[in-house]
Amino acid sequence: MVNQDLKFISKKMSYALRHNPDKYGIQLDEYGYTDLPTFIKALNRVHHFHPALTKAKIEEVMVNADKQRFEIKSNRICALYGHSIPGIIKHQPATPPAVLYHGTARRFIPSIEKLGLLPMQRQFVHLSTDLQTAYQVGSRHDAKPVILQIDAAAAHQAGIQFYVGNDQVWLCDELPARFFKILKKN
């Protein structure tokens, strides 16, 4: 179980880097990165962390997390996926594994079957590399999630762009229903 203190900091980091950089007075570049010292100052200014948040604490958050949500490069930090801010954060297009999964709620299935998988509030559709991760993602929406199996090879072949989030998370543009099937309906 992740320490509650680390989890709280992680949630604020996600909020700032994925959803509301304006609230923190920070600017993301086209790949979603922002200057790390400025980011730390902004988080301290908004949340009054005691003791004050430091780079070491942020590294502790990242090392102890259940998922790789952030990346630090050249003293800049970004969220690797999950963005909802207007515009599109650039990700390098990549060839996905042949099969990916998506865990979702039973109540979303009629709409998903009709309209396909849509990014909804986020910039991209989020897919999982393995069943267990998909189940965890779906469990956030429904105690008995539905797992979709995605024919990522066929979708990619048909011209749909895919991007790497982290080792377990792939992103893609909207995905028509012909590229997935329901694997597990509880």
Ligand code: HQG
């Ligand atoms: C559903 C977490 C109706 C979709 C996770 C999903 C992930 C539709 C929900 C990451 C639909 C959106 C993202 C349609 C899609 N009609 N519902 N046509 N198309 N949906 O939270 O994928 O812990 O925005 O199935 O682990 O659940 O925050 O996306 O259920 O990696 O790091 O609309 O967020 O990561 O929900 O999760 P979300 P998600 P963190």
